Amino acid sequence: MDPLLALRPWEAPEVTSRGRLPMHAIDRRPGAVRLDGEWRFQLLPAPDAPLSGTWSTVHVPGAWTLQDTGDLPQYTNVRMPFPQFPPQAPAADPTGVHEREVDIPAEWAGRRIVLQVGAAESVLLVHVDGRPVGASKDSHLAAEFDLSDLVRAGSRSLLRLTVVKWSDASHIEDQDHWWHGGITRSVLLYATDPLHLADVTVRARQDGALRVDCRVRHAGGALPAGWYVSGELDGLPLVQDTEFDRANAADERVSDFLGEARLTATVPEVRTWNAETPELYGLTVRLHRADGTVADTSRHRVGFRDVTIVGRDLLVNGERVYIRGINRHDFHPLTGRTVSAEDMRADLVLLKRFGFNAIRTSHYPNDPALYDLADELGFYVVDEADIESHDHAHEIADDPRYLNAFVDRVSRMVLRDVNHPSVIVWSLGNESDYGANHDAAAGWVRRYDPTRPLQYEGAAKTGWADPSVASDIACPMYAPLEDCVAHALSGQQTKPLIQCEYSHAMGNSNGTLADHWAAIESTPGLQGGFIWEFWDHGILQRVSDGRPAGRAGAGRYANGVAGPGHRWAYGGDFGEAVHDGAFVADGLVFPDRTPKPAMYEHRELAAPVRIECYRHEGIVLGNHQHFRGLDWLAGEWELALADGRTLTAPAELPDLRPGQTAAVPLPFRLPPDGGEAWLTLRVRTARDEPWAPRGTELCAPQLRLRAPVTTAPAPAADRPVDVDAEGLLVHPLLTAAPVLSLWRAPTDNDEIGGMAVRWRAWGLDALVRKLVSVDRAEGRVRVLAEYAGTAGVIRHRQEFSAVEGGLRIDEQAELPAEFDDVARVGSVFETVPGLDLLEWFGQGPWESYPDRSAGAPVGHHVLPVDELFTPYLRPQESGGRHGVRRFTLSAPDATGLAVELDEPRQVSVTRFRAADLTAAAHHDELVPRPGCVVHLDAAHRGLGTASCGPDTSPAHRIAPGVHRWSWTLRLL
Ligand code: GAL
Ligand code: MG
Secondary structure, three states: OOHHHHOOHHHOOOOOEEOOOOOOOOOOOOOOEEOOEEEEEEEEOOOOOOOOOOOEEEEEOEEHHHOOOOOOOEEEOOOOOOOOOOOOOOOOOOEEEEEEEEEOOHHHOOOEEEEEEEEEEOEEEEEEOOEEEEEEOOOOOOEEEEOOOOOOOOOEEEEEEEEEOOOHHHHHEOOOEEEOOEEEEEEEEEEEOOEEEEEEEEEEOOOOEEEEEEEEEEOOEOOOOOOEEEEEEOOEEOEEOHHHHHHHHHOOOOOOOOEEEEEEEEOOOOOOEOOOOEOOEEEEEEEEOOOOOEEEEEEEEEOOOOEEEEOOEEEEOOEEOOEEEEEOOOOEOOOEOOOOHHHHHHHHHHHHHOOOOEEEOOOOOOOHHHHHHHHHHOOEEEEEOOOEOHHHHHHHHOOHHHHHHHHHHHHHHHHHHOOOOOEEEEEOOOOOOOOHHHHHHHHHHHHHOOOOOEEOHHHOOOOOOOOOOOOOOEOOEOOOHHHHHHHHHOOOOOOOEEEEEEOOOOOOOOOOHHHHHHHHOOOOOEEEEEEOOOEEOOEEEEOOOOOEOHHHHOOOEEOOEEOOOEEEEOOOOOOOOOOOHHHHEOOOEOOOOOEOOHHHHHHHHOOOEEEEEEEOOEEEEEEOOOOOOOOOEEEEEEEEEOOOOEEEEEEOOOOOOOOOEEEEOOOOOOOOOOOOEEEEEEEEEOOOEOOEOOOOEEEOOEEEEEOOOOOOOOOEOOOOOOEOOOOOEOOOOEEEEEEEEOOOOOOHHHHHOOHHHHHHHHOHHHOEEEEEEEEEEOOEEEEEEEEEOOOOEEEEEEEEEEEOOEEEEEEEEEEOOOOOOOOEEEEEEEEOOOOOEEEEEEEOOOOOEOOEOOOOOEEEEEEEHHHOOOOOOOOOOOOEEEEEEEEEEEOOOOOEEEEEEEEEEEEEEEOOOHHHHHHOOOHHHOOOOOOOEEEEEEEEOOOOOOOOOOOOOHHHOOOOEEEEEEEEEEEO
16 A cells, blocks of 8 residues: 555654655755646545546646635634544545656756645655655645655656645644645755755844854765855855864764864945845855865845844834734635635735734744735744644643644744744744643744744743743734733733734724834833734636636726626635534635725834824924835825815925934914815825835825814705605605615624624614604704504604704704614615715725724715725625714706704715615625715714624723714705
């Protein structure tokens, strides 16, 4: 029997690999042969099932679950998709056999030939020409095998990669995302001289000290005499450390089978690396034979920087940097976990433009290209090992059968990524409880890389000050903000507090983000966190046959929306019996990377330049970066006046070092008329940055210069008010008269947080209106109605008064005590078709809500009605605009209606009733109404983050009692 199968490695956690080469930090191999493309493929029902003889093809790299093979993606969060207990795998265990011929280049004669499989889920078995080569687990790291003795240069070999989907390893890869099967990163072959660099480890410090440790091996066994290494850093020669060599030579334990050498240099006036100015140097290391010829070369990019923890501060180059982080999975809506370098660049460019400076590679080592990009564009990376045993966390954390796997996975990640300046912290994994296996892995890291802190959320078993060896950082997830602040003020804090996950971005979310940052920036000991998460993991799906669109879906989506005949699939959409629904769609960007409005909130909270205040000497500006001046930025002032004018003026940004402030003169003479006045500083890139062309807006800090003037109520007009027998307003442009609304299509936070359950129980989604009285007087009608829910009755009064040019509507709703904490209190009405343009004075232009409004400046905004709505994957409340003072809805011929509100209110204008949104599970089920559905809210509940984490703050909940609001409605 095949020895690889005989081992049954899919149910043997002790077996982490067989025949696999050690991991190393060298990943650039010129002359490598890429084996990506179409491979022959068979899907077997189990790893030991016989081949059927019928072959199809799949694209490598690529999950077979996205390539019409009959096996589909499945989404579960915590639950394992099969009931077997670790380390068992289910008997039905899809196994993909991938085969192709490989031509070994003739010029590789005499060289060492290595196969690299970038990633395979979850067990990889390798055969060449029918002969077993080896096996590997650890689904998100490469596996290498030495094929030198199995293939011949100049001839053709048959390569077979068998991938077993479910295994003992699945139990420690139980991350909250789609389950796939397949080879998800590139496969390649490369060759080296028998004498080769097995690894190169770079230490580059803030003070310019560079140390390069080389490990040298010879494929034939013992090293030939006389080899040496040389190196240079951007032209600066490195010197071989003779002290190190001498010590090695004198040490009789050092054999001829492993060569070690150290190169050093001190770079004068070194340009240090940090996320704002990611300065990199090019390093070349050469391994020479005794005669001086070069046997092997390795190139690296080097960033000089130190990471330390002093007291409870995490310091980069001595600076206490704020961690404006995001959790990122490798994700693509067509190819799943297979992502291209261009895609990753686009991810990181977007994150830079929205003020992020840190990435946690949740929850496994990401594609190697990501780290190169993070080095180059400037991100602090928390590199996380591929360990999450969520469903069986407690058993596995102390199970010695999994000990190898823990140490293997953590050490392989560190060995691969150790040279990246962007990696500032190692993470032992996610949601795996805490046990001896963690401490074993931690011990390995502490010895191998003492230059970086280590974190593990699960280590805080007895609290955030837990002295355990596994975490130098208190990195809780979704901790209530009050608890974080209390901890920082308690006198008990021993470690920096940086949340590994916070502000859950599922659907319409990220309420109270501004509260987090206000606390972080004012509380020593709090240093930031990583938002959960970057992606909405919607997979593009054909509606006709329910299959993933795969690569054929390219271009069939735009602006966050799946195109005709398609939808974004979430859990359950592939017919999975066990799944966790839309919980997989919880990111700040749509599956096509279109930013959600919450991104603008983050952008503003991360603003590099801020308006601190307005004093008589002028506007005080502050530089909120850690390392950069303001010379790379340009500004423009904008003054928005309530009368409709917007004035602009160029802004001269002062020359400020980080942390400095300076006053600049007020750029405008405030016109004596014009009412409420808002000053905005639009801050843009002054020149091209690697991640943003010149002129990219980065923030728009704002200051109110003048409060609104109270205007006299519109003069009454002597006209009748048309109200029907039901007490409903009759108006030429309204198809549904304004009525009371207390319901919103529940957001994911409302549903999962339990609010929507209460609201339904109270009957808020189906209030029954009963007219109580209509009281008609000259130019005025007063309507009293009762809205009955199951929990009680809400009295609602509307008073319609004819005023010059239209109507004034004064409303009052009395919520009995039972209706504590409703979704909204306000009016809803519907318009005739054709009013397709919204112009408003208020916050915008993007969507904003009471607890997510820091990033939407007050001004005059214009958008087509169809662009107001945000297509969250599971339809829900969306499209709101906060702080709206007035708006018009108009047709192309400029007819339409104008609404003026008594004070800044939450307004939404969409094509959907709340009931339409509530009833739909996906966007393709929604039919836009021809007219507009308009909500004017006296009160609107905050969004919070209760789908996973804290709800909104008490200030953003709606109390029972009397709510009053008034507005005028005029024809344009
Ligand atoms: C965390 C977990 C993440 C994700 C998130 C909820 O507990 O670490 O992987 O499940 O919750 O979306
Ligand atoms: Mg989990």
